[in-house]
Amino acid sequence: MSTTLSGASAPAPSPYRWAWYLPGLAAVGWGGYGLLTAAMGPEPLKWGLFFVLGIVGHDLVLAPFVVGVGLLLTRVLPAALRAPIQVGLIGTGVALLAGFSLAIGRGTSDDVPSALPYNYAGRVAMLLAVLWVVMAGWTAFRLAAGANVNQRE
Amino acid sequence: MVRKPASPVTPAASQPPEVASGTPSATGPGALLHRRLPEPPAGFRQGPLREEAWRSPLRxxxxxxxxxxxxxxxxxxxxxxxxxxxxxxxxPGWFLWPSRPVNLYRVTQGLHVITGFAAIPLLLAKLWTVYPKLFEWPPVRTVAHAVGRLSLLVLVGAAIFQLVTGVLNVARWYTVMPFFFTTTHYWTAWIAIGAIVVHVGSKLAVIRLGLSRPVDDDATVDATVDATVDAADDAAGPAAESADTGTDTDTGTDTTTETGRPVREPAGALSRRGFLTAVAVTSGVVALTTAGQTIPALSAITVFGQRDPNLGPQGLPVNKSAVSAGVLETAVDPTYRLRLDGPRPQLLSLAALRGMPQYTVTLPITCVEGWSATAEWAGIRVADLLDLMELPEDGEVTVVSLQEGGLYSSSVLSTQHNRDPLTLLALRLNGENLHIDHGYPARLIAPNRPGVMQTKWVSRIEAI
Structure with missing residues (x-):
């Protein structure tokens, strides 16, 4: 039996699904045809390797790592810290993934100094500093709010 | 204590799809596709495959x-x-791209890159949310089910591929991509969008179900299920421990999933609404810190942009240098002549070009990598040059560079652009002669056109 994320039985497929399948499959087919026939297209094996590496990198490396970190944090963190650290880690992970290739600077070239002109590692670090300062403030607020609640009780 | 479902499962939802949608008859053409395959031994159902392994209430x-x-x-x-x-x-023959509004391409291409970066947290959050489906049991129920699961690999792979290669392109890190980026990114885009459309079609009913329910943050849950809490106590038991979140039964907030499976929110952790808000804000911040390469007012907070619109020779970024184009000598050769190949061929020296009526326009240069910058260009209207070579009003031309070889060493100037009074053969930029990296002695600048088609170091204009 097919189930949804929350464990219930999945609803019956929509009768309109073929109105999506046909153009969708046509687009996938067109893309595949283009990849195989484009004059300057990729060598299929290299494209396939890159393609599979993306899936493997996410499903077998990144996602288990994130789940593991989440599991660890909810076991060791006090309640007041959980949400701020969750948000902080979401932002940190995204910033590192989006900024990594810029920060290592492999794309810079001496003859085009206007390309990649910033200290990207420094800017990512600055962004993360702002993020964690905000999260620290949020944590302090939650701790204070929790103390007030306790005092009232 | 575990609370009862906020809303019951609908009758339609209680049916497995094979039944609810009408199972093909045992002798029908679809019978093989839908024949149930043998289930793996239950002993294999360990770790993430366990029924209660994935219990985060955020999903x-x-x-x-x-x-x-x-x-x-x-x-x-x-x-x-x-x-x-x-x-x-x-x-293609049917496609006409107008020369106005002058900033249209700047908007579309800026949007392309900004949206691509903003999609990173959205895609990761989506994949995290559905990650437990990777471990559903049994892994394969029918051949049709197997095909459906494999099709998800295409969707996930293409989506990740597009974002990764897009980011690498902005970072100009081409050596790590063992293929030509432009062509590959384009064709894989068709696969990605097609796979998304197929996926939406296959999930229409589930999407409708999901969107019809509240987010179920703490307040919503409390308001809707308080009356049924006690009656559901029996359902708690050891199952209330979440392997995904690591929460034990002594702490946390009782809640339910939308369809009733009891779970517990760790005390102090994000609610669903909080999670969605965090992802949305992250996406917005990424967009803002990328947009500075398109919107100069945001350049001070740029983190993920490739350029500062005000940095470069003569205050303008460069994409292709004279060194890499191999024109360091030919561009400054005093014998330089612009050749007009048309009904009435011409050879014009730089002095002759400077002696023609000069016009000044303010136009953006917009790179396919999303950055853009506005500058003041001065030079000869291309329309005047076309008149000089007696090209018919509806004639098109190819603008050719001194650069030998390369994909962008020439560009076609269609009728929409070549008669536009804003289209110049520019000789000056921001009040000075063109810097050699900006195309000295002469370059094309036209409204609403990609930078790679604003041919630099122009040597020839040929009638097509």
Whole structure:
């Protein structure tokens, strides 16, 4: 039996699904045809390797790592810290993934100094500093709010 | 204590799809596709395959549907804007790209890159939300089910591929990609958008189900299920411990998933609404810190942009240098002549070009990598040059560079652009003679056109 994320039985497929399948499959087919026939297209094996590496990198490396970190944090963190650290880690992970290739600077070239002109590692670090300062403030607020609640009780 | 479902499962939802949609008869053509395959031994159901392994209350149909919609919209924006860019550069006969509004391409291509970066947290959050489906049991129920699961690999692979290669392109890190980026990114975009459309079609009912329910943050749950809490106590038991979140039964907030499976929110952790808000804010911050390469007012907070619109020779960024184009000597050769190949061929020296009526225009230069910058250009109207070579009003030309070889050493100037009074053969930039990296002695500048088609170091204008 097919189930949804929350464990219930999945609803019956929509009768309109073929109105999506046909153009969708046509687009996938067109893309595949283009990849195989484009004059300057990729060598299929290299494209396939890159393609599979993306899936493997996410499903077998990144996602288990994130789940593991989440599991660890909810076991060791006090309640007041959980949400701020969750948000902080979401932002940190995204910033590192989006900024990594810029920060290592492999794309810079001496003859085009206007390309990649910033200290990207420094800017990512600055962004993360702002993020964690905000999260620290949020944590302090939650701790204070929790103390007030306790005092009232 | 575990609370009862906020809303019951609908009758339709209680049916497995094979039944609810009408199972093909045992002798029908679809029978093989839908014949149930033998289940693996139950002993294999360990670790993440266990029924109770994935219990984070942040995951739900509602969360998945909202994030999926966001990803779908982001990819649709990227696909349409990318397709526009492709069609401008390789126009089929039916495609006409106007010269006005002058900033249109700047908007579409800026949007392409900004949206692509903003999609990173959206896609990751969506994949995290549905990650438990990777471990569903049994792994394969029918052949049709197996095909459906394999099709998801295409969707996930293509989506990740597009974002990764897009980011690498902005970072100009081409050596890590063992293929030509432009062509590959374009064709894989078709696969990604097609796979998304197929996926939406296959999930229409689940999406509708998810969107029809509230987000179920703490307040919503409390308001809707308080009356049924006690009656559901029996359902708690050891199952209330979440392997995913690591929460034990002594702490945390009692809650339910939308369809009733009891779970517990760790005390102090994000609610579903909080999770969605965090993802949305992250996406917005990424967009803002990327947009500075398109919107100069935001350049001070740029983190992920490739350029500062005000940095470069004569205050303007460069994409292709004279060194890499191999024109260091030919561009400054005193014998330089512009050749007009048309009904009335011409050879014009730089002095002759400077002696023609000069016009000044303010136009952006917009790179396919999303950055753009406005500058003041001065030079001869291309329309005047076409008149000089007696090209018919409806004639098109190719503008050719001194650069030998390379994809962008020439560009076609269609009728929409070549008679536009804003289209110049520019000799000056921001009040000075062109810097050699900006195309000295003469370059094309036209409104609403990709930078790679604003041919630099122009040596020839040929009638087509």
């Amino acid at each position: 739900s149909e509602r969360t998945a549907a909202l994030l999926g919609m966001s990803v779908g919209i982001a990819f649709a924006v990227c696909f349409v804007t990318g397709l526009i860019s492709h069609l401008i550069q390789q126009p």
